[in-house]
Amino acid sequence: ETQKETLGFQTEVKQLLNLMIHSLYSNKEIFLRELISNASDAAEKLRFKALSNGELYENDGDLKITVSFDAEAKTVTIEDNGLGMNRSEVIEHLGTIAKSGTASFLGQLTGDQSKDNQLIGQFGVGFYSAFIVAKQVDVFTRAAGAPVSEGVLWSSEGEGEFSIETLDKATRGTQIVLHLKDGEEEFADGSRLRTLVRKYSDHIAMPVMMLKEAPLGQEESEEDLAEGEEAKAPKEVAAPELETVNSATALWTLNKGDISEEEYNEFYKHISHDFGNPLTVAHNRVEGNLEYTSLLYVPETAPYDLWNRDAPRGLKLYIQRVFVMDQADSFLPLYLRFIKGVVDSNNLSLNVSREILQKDPNVDKLRTALTKRVLDMLTKLAKNEPEKYVTFWKAFGSVIKEGPAEDYTNREKIMKLLRFASTHTNSDAPTTSLEDYISRMKEGQTKIYYVVAENYNTAKNSPHLEIFRKKGIEVLLMTERVDEWMMSHLFDFEGKTLQNVTKGELELGETETEEDKKAQEEAVKEAAGLVERLKERLKEKVSDVRVTHRLTDSPACLVLNAYDMGAQMRQIMEAAGQ
């Protein structure tokens, strides 16, 4: 095992490396954030593990990250004393991409730089971003608690392969040495690195240390040398002092008023793997019986794997400031799976596991509270920043539509968040809310009318709409796959029945005049013979033939019985082989 072996990257890694280096070049400085983020994760994981096994600290419980550089050798080094990795973990984590849906993500890449850039940002490149600026990366690592002889050196030029060998490593944790590409020497510079650490990693919980910058002209520390104290070993005389360059306090523990938008944004990038800024954030501290702090973000764009049921989701869970787990998915319902953030609770025991979480009644309480927080945040966004809400709805509207069926308690609140295209706006943009609809209802109108169709044009041109147009009654146009399913769970909103215009008898209520009714009765009498003949001809194919008043231009249309499955639902069922 000690001998050096050379292994090939998983195919997906090779593809990603290639694309990433080109697409992210204009964003190259993010490599530092990614590597510090990993170092911080590793330190936080160790702290959690050490709660049950203090030996892992190896007598050094002072968790930190160190960034250093060598301008002559053109290297930048990021070091942590976190959990570290053993040989097989190194091969797994730094040679493959374990994420589900990787292949489909890669398939979506187009070669168009700006589009790909965004996709890659959503996918998250993590460790591999080191190769944007480095022609060679060396990773020295040793798992906490493992013998000194079980250190590992992973090294690669980011082409197709990496080498791996076992060697002695005295300290636990991971040291990553970047050998900068020609032209990237600018990063081997103290003030540049300091600026980047402060910009991108200010409010991670771990201190990021760098050598104190010697004031100009005193680099050699002449005074110390002149004094020549015998007791001090020469090495110690020159021993440079480290200082913490970031704030090193977890962002959510600060007061809202002390946090800038920029700081919220950078913290979002640290926890979300997203390169873009969030759309909005809610930060709350709650005291009393249930004590928690939550920092919840709505992303601006949907992740590439939003529809993958196994995709990781959930909040980062901290208990009394200690990181416990990523993707804790017990704290929000599935229809809010796009929310990123942190929950830090004082009501849970640090001994939790995913299994225990599922049974702890405090988790249910937190879930109820956090769900409400998110719905309030979205309600506020819709009210105060309608343009942003449009962006939100485009990205996540179809996920929210799972909500009314999944979360009965919050049904009204969720329904207020829904947006549809409508005959009123005459555009396919989903901007009409149920409340908007009600505010425009005709005198005497008691129902909210809607039509479900495969696409906007079919919906808009549906013959079922003719009578509504004639009467000037608005109809909501639903064209998404989930619409019919969602509507099958919804019966009314604020006391108004939701009525599919293709189903059952239409009672247009008091919008019909006496004259209308008389004319209709006349028409029924006149057509009696025709109706009989049609019934005879079509008897195998239809359950009834009726004279209709809903059409003004078209001669006939098909109507479903009130409790029949809708056309769209039928197609979904048929496609599923039922």
Ligand code: ADP
């Ligand atoms: P992510 O951080 O999203 O998991 P990365 O590509 O950034 O993805 O890192 C891949 C994995 O490599 C991490 O999940 C972790 O297991 C491992 N890793 C990376 N850096 C370190 C480190 N400094 N210490 C320990 N493990 C690390």
Ligand code: MG
């Ligand atoms: Mg990472």
